[in-house]
Amino acid sequence: MVCVDTSDAAQQTPQTSTPTNKRDNAHLTVTLAEGLAPAVVTVTGPDRPGVTADFFRALADHDTQLLDVEQAVFRGNLNLAAYIGYRPTDGLILRESLDSVLGGTGMNVTVDVSEEVQQARSRSTHAVVVLGDPVTAEHISAIGRVLADHGANIDGIRGIADYPVTGLELKITVANPAPGGSSELREALAEIAHGSGVDIAIQRAGLANKTKRLICFDVDSTLIQQEVIELLAAHAGREAEVAAVTERAMRGELDFAESLHERVKALAGLDASVIDEVSRAVQLTPGARTTIRTLKRLGYRTGAVSGGFVQVLEPLARELGLDFYRANTLEIVDGKLTGRVIGQVIDREVKAESLKEFAWSNGITLNQTVAVGDGANDIAMLSVAGLGIAFNAKPALREVADATVNHPFLDEVLFMLGISREEIDTADLADGTYRRVPLEHR
Known part of the structure; x- marks a missing residue:
């Protein structure tokens, strides 16, 4: 017809x-x-x-x-x-x-x-990524109302993920696309995200959003699910004590270097073999392997910088094929932990400087970098990166991050970079790495 x-x-x-x-x-x-x-x-x-x-x-x-x-x-x-x-x-x-x-x-x-x-086809100024489990019509309706209230038009919508969360990407045209012109819109979208249970990220559209070339992850509670120092402290029977100090440090209530020295003291006298036990006990965050594998396929330089310990991070970095890594070094004398760290403490400023160094050594500008972390120790690193993503983060970090993830899946970082689940799965099927783990909460 x-x-x-x-x-x-x-x-x-x-x-x-x-x-x-x-x-x-x-x-x-x-x-x-x-x-x-x-x-x-x-x-x-x-x-x-x-x-x-x-x-x-x-x-x-x-x-x-x-x-x-x-x-x-x-x-x-x-x-x-x-x-x-x-x-x-x-x-x-x-x-x-x-x-x-x-x-x-x-x-x-x-x-x-x-x-x-x-009339010519509109060239979108921004991309808005919405991630949730579930994403409902009410979520998109609320986002649409906020966009309209700020003079932004939705040019197109596409699905980018059906696992482990639902993901939609909205291409929009902002009325005032000049730098800073979308700040009020960002704040309004953040309010929706905070109150609705969905993750929302807004970025500039165009080539600038496709030139990211380096990504740096925090390790404890980001790349892995645990806090390594707490796993070590459990062997000394002081896990609760150390966990309380860790929590205060991640909220930004304690100087990180001071808190690190205090916590490491609890490890004095432990046999060095506990490091290997802890390394075997470490569990990657769901989606970590997929995320690193996909980013490497796309030519990203990948790395990690941690306030934890290099003796645990090093084998993990080799397993994942990370291009660079940096962490604190536990002192070991006569096969025993001394309760001290040696060398430079990896605090928030060193994390930021490490990202800069990794980028510089690879000929990459800072606006082409991405940083992912969860605590106050990551504030400086996320602030200097071209895109800072707070992953299940403490409030102090969420306040400075460009985007936040509040679901326990590292794959969401890929979706926020505009990489779709279909593209990920197609590549995984081609090289035999495809798998979908059943999600218990569904």
């Missing part, structure tokens, strides 16, 4: 319209060949082989010019649109041809010759 736009503008005969052979605005310059008029032809219906070919054959029979094309298949339904230039004298014949070719396939075809079709 062919449905022709019946608006007043669409009912104008092509001869009375005033085609613009060259359309120039802030977004796009489109040039129509001499004597052609613009139109948008849209085809919707059940997808099947040959529909696209038939569509373009009908257009080709009338020597139409293609100016823009977009096609998408969603759950078996095709949506195909073409912005074309056509000879005004062929308008009715073109419509009849499309009807003849596609009318019997169950497809709906609309031809729009109104003035609005000459």
Whole structure:
């Protein structure tokens, strides 16, 4: 069936319209060949082989010019649109041809010759990623209202994840895209995220968002699920005492270096073999392997900088294939832990300097870096990175982060970088690493 736009503008005969052979605005310059008029032809219906070919054959029979094309298949339904230039004298014949070719396939075809079709396709200024388990229509409705209230338009939406959370990416155009122009919008979206249980990240669209080349992870409670020093302290029977100090340090209530020395004292006299036991007990955060593997496929330099201990981090770094790592060193004398660390303490400032050093040594600028962490010790590192992501973080870190993750899956970092689950799974299937672990909470 062919449905022709019946608006007043669409009912104008092509001869009375005033085609613009060259359309120039802030977004796009489109040039129509001499004597052609613009139109948008849209085809919707059940997808099947040959529909696209038939569509373009009908257009080709009338020597139409293609100016823009977009096609998408969603759950078996095709949506195909073409912005074309056509000879005004062929308008009715073109419509009849499309009807003849596609009318019997169950497809709906609309031809729009109104003035609005000459408006250029918008170039989105920002991308908003929404992640949750679940994501509901109410979430998107609330986000849509906030965007509208701040003069932002939604240009397109696509699904980017169905596991381990649902992920949607909204391409939007912000009314004032200048640096800082979206700050109020960011704050409003953060309020929705805080009160709704979904994670929301907003970033600039375009090439700047695709040039990230280095990512640096915190380790304890970020790359791994535990706090290593607490695992070590359990062997000395002082886990609760050390955990309380750790919690205060991560909230920013204690100087990190001071708290580290205090906690390490509790390990004095332990046999060095406990380090190997703890290394075997460490559990990666769900999605960690997938995240590192995917980033390395994309050419990222990957690394970790930790306020924990290099004796535990080093074998983990080798296993994951990290390009760089840095952590504190436990002093061992005669096979026993002395209760001291040797060398420079990896505090918040050293973490930031480490990120800078890793970037500089790889010829990467700071705006091309990503940092992921969970505690106050990561504040400086996330602040200097091009994109700082707070992962199940303490309030002190969430306040300075560009984006926050509040679900226990490191895969969300990939989604915030615009990498879809489909792309991840396709690559994993190709090299035999694909697996989906059943999620108990679902």
